[in-house]
Structures are given as C-alpha cells and as structure tokens.
Amino acid sequence: MIRNFQKLNSINTALLMVSLLLGQVAWVRADVPVNMLPSGGVTQFKLNAKSDKAHVKVVPVTGQTFNRAIQATTLVRPAKAYELQVLCPIAQPVKKGDVLYATFWMRSLASEDETGDGVSLLLFEKVGPPWNRSIQLPLTANSDWREFNVAFASSDDYAPRKAQLIFRIGYKPQVVEFADIKLVNYGDSKTVEELPGTKISYTGRDANAPWRKEAAKRIAEHRQSPMQLLIRDAHGQPAANVPVTLNVKRLAFDLGTAVKARDLAGDKVNQLKMQAKIKELFNCVVLENDLKWKAYSPENKPLIDIALAWCQANNLPVRGHTMVWPSWRTNPKSLKKQYENDPTGLASAIAQRIDTIGSTFAGQIHEWDVINEPNNHHDFIDLLGVDAMSHWFKLARQADPHAVLYLNETGVPVSGPGAPVYDKLYEYIKQLQNSNAPIGGIGMQGHVGWSMNSPEQLWQIFDRFADLGLPIKITEFDIGVTDEELAADYYRDFYTACFAHPAVNGILIWGIWEKDKGYKPEAAIYRKDWTPKPAALALEKLLSQWHQPITATTDTDGKINIRAFHGAYDIVIPNQTSKPIQTITHTSQSPVIQIELY
Template sequence: MPKPLTTTLCLLLIGLWMAGNTSTSLGDPGVMTINNVTPAVVVGWDLDTTWQTTGGELDRATVTRPRADAQTPDEITSIIQLDIPGNIKQRWAIQLRAENQTAIRKGDTLLASFSMRCVKSMNGSAYAGIALERAGEPYDKSIHLELSAPQIWQHYNIPFTAHDSFEPGEAQLVLQLGFDTQTVQIANARLLNYADKLSLTDLPAIEFTYPGQEADAPWRAQAEARIERLRKADLNIIVTDNRGRPLPDAHVSIHLDNHRFIFGTAVALGGIVNDTPDDRKYREILKQNFNHVVFENAMKWKNHGIGTPEQIDDALAWLSDNNLPVRGHVLIWPGWNVIPEDVRALENDPETLRAVVNDRVRSTASRYRGRITDWDVMNEPFTNHDLMDILGYGEMAEWFRQAELGDPDAPRFINDYGILAAGARPTRHQEHYEQTIQRLIDEGAPIDGIGMQGHFGWNLTGPERLLEILDRFAAFGLPIRVTEFDIDITDRQLQADYTRDFMTTLFSHASVDGILIWGFWENRHWRSTAALYNADWTPRPHALVWQDLIHNHWHTNESATTDRRGRVTLRGFHGDYTVTISHDNRTSTHKATINPGENTLTIELD
C-alpha cells in the first residue's frame, strides 16, 4: 500500500490514495474496486462523448488536447488543457461538465476524482472547483470544493454522500476553472457510486487542514491579547453604608447576563410557533446558547410559504418575551429566482417594477419597526443582479433610502457570501463587494454595516488570511457582522477546530460586532452536516466548542472584596451584569453595564 502523499498549500489539497483493498494508481481512469465492491460508473473520463467545455466566457479561453509529456504518469493518456485569461467574473463561466450516466439515490456513497497540473499561473498554482450539482436551477450541490495543484500532476479523491436522488441526466459533475489567469491541465475526472455497500470511511480519504491550525500558531497569542484589550473593560465599584461612608470587606460579585457581542443563530419559524416536543426542545436550546436571532426564510419576499405575517408576529412576541433580539433578513434579494413571480411579470415595465420594489422595501421595514434591530437591506448582489440590470445600479442606494424611510432606527446592512470563505486567494467576488460598498457610500446611501455570510465547506480560510480580509473591509469604518456562519464538512474534529479558530479570530477583530450561525439543529438546517446538534439533540463536537467559548472562555463571573476605601475593581467582557454585594448578613443586587472605557458604579448598602 503506498504511503499517503500530503501537500499543504494555501488551501490544503491532498488526495490520499488508499482504502481497503484498493487496486489503483495515480489517475487510473477505470473503476476503483474497494473491499471487493465494484462501483457503478456515474461519469467516466471520455473527452469525446461525455465531457463538454461550457460557460458564459468560454470564448475567452483556449482549449487544446496536448500530448502527454515525460512528466505525465503512464495512467494519464487523455488530457485537456485550458488557457484562461484574467478577470473572469464567475468561476463557473469556464468549466468542464458531464451529466450523470447512471442513477444516483439520496444517501449513496460517491467518490469523485480527477488529476490536475498547473502549466502556468501568477503564483505557480492552478485552481479548480469540483462540484456535483443539479443540472439546472437551483444548482443545489452535494459536494463543492476548491482545490489547487502545483506544476506537477496531483490526483484528488473526494468521497461524499449524495444529498438527493437523480435520474440519468438530472445531475452534472463540473470542474470550474474560471479563477485567476492560468493554464491548467485536467485528466481522468470521474464519479463512482458505491451505493450503500460502502461508507465514506471505506473510501480514499482527503486529509484537510488549514493554515494556522497548529496549537502553537503565533496568531493565537496575538488574538488573545486583542480580545483582552478590545472586548473587556474594568468595572470600578464603590460600596458605602447609608451615610455615605466607605464599606471595607464587602464581598462583591459580578455575573455577565447578556454579552454585548452578538452570538446568534438563524431560526426556523416553525421551531418558534409550533408546540411539538422537538419544537419545545428547539426553543430551550435556543435560549441556552444564543443572544440574537434571524429568521432563515420567513421574512424573504419569496418565502415559499414559510410563514404568514400572523405567525411572524407571534414568533416576534415570543422572542421579545425571552430577550432575544431579531435582525431582519432580507428586504431585497435582487435575483428573479428569489422574487415573486407576479413581480417578475413587470420586467418589461421598469417604472412600475421600480415602484413595487421600493414599496416592498419601505413597507416591510415599516411594518416591523421597533421589533427588528437591523436589516439586511440587500443580499448577494454579486450573483443576483437582475433588478439592477433593468433599473440601473443606482437603484441600490435608493433601496437603502427606502429602508431608512420605513424604519430610521434600524441600522441597514448589505450582505453577501464568498468574502471570508475564499481560502487564501483574493477573488473577484471580494473585489465586487468592495466596489459595491464604495458605490453605496459615494451615492449617499444610508448604509450602516457590512454582512459577511461565512458558509464554509472543506476550503477553510486560515486565521491570518481572515484578518487580512477583515482589515480590507474595516477600512470603510462600518461594523462587520458574520451573518450566516456554518461549516458543511463530515470531519467532526476539523469542524470543531475551525469553529473555535474562526470564532476566536473574528472575536479578536475590532470591527466585528457579532457572529450568527445559519441554524443549529440537524432537522431544521439547510445543510444538515453543518448543524451543531444531531437530530436526537445530542451536541456535536463543534456545539461543545460554541458552548465552551460563550459560557466559559468569553464569560465573566468574578468576585472580590472591597478595600479599606470601600473600592474594588473587577474586569469583565462588555455587556450587562448582575452585581451582588454582601456584608454582615446584608445582601443587595444591582444591575450594571460594562462598556468600553471607564466604568464606575457606586452602591449604597442599607
């Protein structure tokens, strides 16, 4: 059995080639029999009949079929090469695709693999995204990874589970190549189906890591120092008797009741308004672990019937009664696929369309005024721009103004994905987001915050790179909030490690004011693998990380005794506190807030 090859680049990219009785070598285009199980070939490597080069910017690429050179392994006999220019707008604008030739059933154990080599690029590495997705809207994916290869052949084996069932031709395996300027060679791409005969652990593994995962990585001590400086402050307490005289030797304790930093989650409306045992458990876990919420779907313009206005009102009342503030998501998501059909019917009537969209933004913000802390005014403008294509990009600033008219007290955020979850590469998505925010500011839009979603797969961005991205957007002088964090991977330890490191990194940055995860329970999560809790409510390892950080590591429960001047200083995280004073069998309880800067509280003990 060959020894695993491990190559850690900016993204970790490594195929480990053995599992069970595997009889294969680098790039073998045939089937891979494992533990005497021969898989069905869903997609084979046939450049003449199976694979196609596609994409909206394919005409900008040069596609050739080079011969194998002396550095090419014998197993690779058929190669496709793509010369790709810079400034490609989307990674899928140039791609290889192949439809599934045999059926896939939900839950099937699949193995995707391909070989790649960089011929030329700006940094010596070539990039490719691999995905199994529905062959049409909404292109939902069972797997999606971005990988890179140096200037020698690398082979990648990627085991995963099918998220849905597909008859032949209903799904496609794609290799997305529209990244930076690069010349890349691809060979031996395929998809094998082991159905229910093998589990993921039986298949060749990919060992993933991320820069900075090491326990002694220098960024850790630096982050802790920033947290101590940025997230905590002193509370000076002076205790006197009822005549105003200092009271020495009084016991003083402070307990953090509500963290100033947002540790929130998306919620399913049904979990709040329904009353099954699971719904009651859902609300119990919610109250224990989060201090802020956002509805996952209920407030979207096209919410697919998930929630009526009356149900939303009932949910908002319960959340208010339980001291759980709610942020609004989303006033306008400007792509046709997420806009009601009757509105799309107005696409040839721009003025009526403009009026309807403005009314949606203004009236929705107004309806919930006083019950929503802040709004995502606009969502995902990089990929959803149908309204701007018709009404003009200047309309974006108008949506922010309409939101302000509807609720002048709720801060207004822009929100997009692909900003933090881009691995180590600067991307066109980041550049577009930066330009869009600058445009809004230049046009006088009342924008108050920057939302970054944070949906991660196996492509985990290292802490130091995260800080670079945050610094880039912090230059706008607006608060940054992670609005939809989750990690959709099956390696539970890696998931837990990255949860801790991601949260620590973000908590240590001065511009970040909160982290909201995109759901917490397996049975009410858009990506069940990413949920904190299993279907039976047992916590997964990254749930324990979340709890340890917010209930222990970043929680304050301190006590001390006053000096002869009746004074004591206690240090705690910013937030709201209960202060308890005890002296000579007398006890009193008080409320206090620790804010950044100097905090002084004088208490008279009767």
C-alpha cells in the same frame, strides 16, 4: 510512487489485446501500479451529453507542474446534479477489490455557491444501470490549485470502458478546472489505508500556532478594559470586604442563530428545545425565511408577531432578512412575469415592498439586510442601474428610522483573500457611501466549505473592509463538511479570530439543528435528537469561557478593580441575596461604577 505510465500502459494494452484474441479479458494483478486512463490526459475527459447548461474545454496552465487542464463551465443549474458530468471511461480492466488511487488537482475560477468555492463530486461508477459506485466524494476548491489524493476499492469487476471516472458539475453556475488527472490500479499489492489520502485542514489549526497568542492579545485590547466598582453601604459609606459576583448578562458582541418564526411561536417538544438552546447560548436571532419577499404575506404576520414578542420578552434583538434579494429566481414568480420588461413597474414594486416590510416591523427589528447577495443576484440592478441600490437604502431608512441597515453578501469571508467577490463588495459599499446611502454595516455570510481561510487570512480580509468605517457582522455562519472534528476546530478558531478583530461586531449561525438543515445537514451543530456534535461542544466551551462569572471582594476603600469583557453584567452580593441587585454596562469608556447596598 506513480511512474512509467506510458510503458506500463503499453504492456497492459498488449496483454489485453492477446487476451481479447483468446476471447477473454486478462485481469491484471500486477505488483506495480497500472494506469487506468487512456493516454491523452485531460483531453480524454468529455461532457456526458450535449447541453446548453454547460460546456468543457482544454485550457493551458502556467506556473504548475502540469501545463493544461480541463475547464468545466456550468451555466445553469440542472434539475438533477447528475445531468452534468465530466467523465472518462477506464482503458484497462479492474477486478472487484482492486485498490485504485485517483490523484488530480482542482481549482475554481468563479462560483455562485454560497461558500465561494467551486463544487464537484468525484465518482467511479459502472457505465450504465445500475450505476454501481465505488467512490462518491464531495470536492471543493477555491481559486488556488488544490491537490487531491483518493484511495478506494473497486466494488465490482469491470472490463475496459465499462467503468468511468467522473467529476460531477451539475451545481450552481461556476467555472472549475481539473488537471493532472491520474487513476492507478494497485491490485491487491496495496490497501486503501496504505495510500496517502488528502487530509483537509487549514493553516493555524495547530494548538501552538503563533496566531493564538496574537488573538489573545487582540481580545484583551479590544474586547476588555479595566472596570472599577465602588460599593457603598446603606449609609453611603464605602463597604469593605464585601464579596461581589458579576454574571455576564450580555456580551458586547452579537452571538446568534437563524430560526424559523414557528419554532419561537410553538410549544411542541422540539420547538421548546430550540427556544431553550437559544436562551442558553445566544443574545440575538435572525428570522431565517419568514421576512423574505417570497415567503412573507399578511397571513403569516400573526405567527411572526408571536415570535417577535417571544424575542422581546427574552431580550433578544432580531435581525431582519431580507428586504431586497435582487434576482428573479429568489422572488415571487409573478415579479418576472409582470416586470421583466417594465423597469418603472419593478422600481415601484420594490419601493412598496421595502415600505411595507420595513414600516410593519419598525421598532421590532434592530438590523435589516436591505440588499442580499448582489454579486450573484443582480437582475434588478442590471435593469434599474446600480444607483437603485442607494435608493433602496434610503427607502429602508424612511420605513424604519432606527434599524441599522446592512448590505449582506455571500462568498465572504470564506473565499480566498484574492477572490473577485471582495473587490465587487468593496465597490458596492463605496458607491453606497458616496451616494450618502444610510448603510450602517457590512454583512458577510460566512458559509464555510472544505476551503478554510486561516485566521490570519480572515484578519487580512477584515482589515481591508474596516477601512470603510463600518462594522462587519458574520450573518449566516455554518460549516458544510462531514469531518466533524475539523468543523469543531474551525468553529473555535473562526469565532476566536472574529472576536479578536475590532471591526467584527458579531456572528450569527445559519441554523443549529440538523432537522432544520435538510439541504445541508452536515452543517448543523446539533443532531436530530439534539445531541451535540463536536462543533456544538467546541462552541459551548468557547462561549462559556467568554461568559465566566467574575468574583471579587472590595478593598478597605470599598473598591474593586478588575479587567472585564465589555457588556452588561448582573451584580450579585452573595451574602445578601442570590438575585441581582443591579445591572451595569461596561465599556472601554466606563467611569467608576457605584453600587449602593440596601
């Protein structure tokens, strides 16, 4: 489709030179595509301004159909994303309505984004105010080269060098590369719809994908087992032909969401809707920010106490997030001022922080993220040494003798299986275990972007960490994409893949309501008016399947033999009462459960 660029470029350059001699621009309306970028490929792309926050260079590439790329390194996130852009002005004129087609490849070598992906924004815009844009498209890529094909119409007339193709890079520190960049003008010979665009998806999305049968097999093996009930009448004799209903009270798999303490403590309309939705869908919660060092103070403790009391009243265990987030930028500014050159003082301040937050809420928090995101946030570790991590866990155990203690990491399990973050996380956990730190679980945040691991890749990642003998929890799951059907399908398949792996003990979403997701509203599953997005409908349907009531009738010996999910069940005898007569817990080791009728 796209060929003979050099020849076309020469012809159109000649036409342009003639037109310039005549004092006007010749707008090319060719039936063949016109290359809009100057010769030289990626070498023509430059950083928009000198900056100590980023740099770009051309690097060699092997193993691809292209042999070089423009590598853009963001060192410090600027105040505004547009402050750092890699751009190239067009070499040919374009007319309003012309159909343009951008094709390129992108990958990420390193990223501090919570998804683990490199992040950019593709733009085609006017050079200078008012910066009119014809396209503005978010881009993400992991360590594998990803091809992009983007068709769009020009929003205005532009002479050569009066519009530019841009890759915005003013985001969290990262190293991204762009290669084989082409911009072609089809004029009016094509429509946007006729040109093939990049359709983001993931392997295994198909309804008949082979992994689905394997997942069903694994779920039956690891999440279910035979259950035997023996129903006796009031005289202690087996009760035959008695109908029994078992309602799932709590699945033996954590299903939760992040929530603000004020939303559990308040009685405004949206707060009540949040509370109702939590009780409808979830069996645990995590307080999103209230317990972080930067946010917590004795003044807000009464609000937290009310929220924790609400959770206790509704049988919702609470995760604590987080004791130590070990970087200057994620903590009170006073810490850096006081302790940047005082390791002893910093160590003492951290110890006091762990003791205060841990002991204050001991008995009310069932799990703690002791350390959060050490791969990207390691200022404290750099200053105090890696052994400090083990010490923090031991201090946490002293402060709270019973909570399960986690190391929580970002970029997992969402980065490609070969990403360096996995090696670093594995190394951290081994170091903690070797030093007898009381680590009880691995927190994998699960912030998903446009790069989505297949279910088989997720299993591969979980298999590796299962060897460490610790449970894995997805602690901050969300999907930050604008394709709502894609998000819905991946919600269903991500949950299914996790439920199918025996090392995974739960999934918590990092907030469900659009109004609470101001920085990333596309990741919410309920809109501002609480109408469900497709992802919410997919999740509700899946959870409903896992919580289906079981109905059965005793045989002549008063027995019921069924296969059931592990968890707690309310037993109801419909012909006696609609209220549960007993609550039972079913595990793979459960003996015969005896129930007496009164």
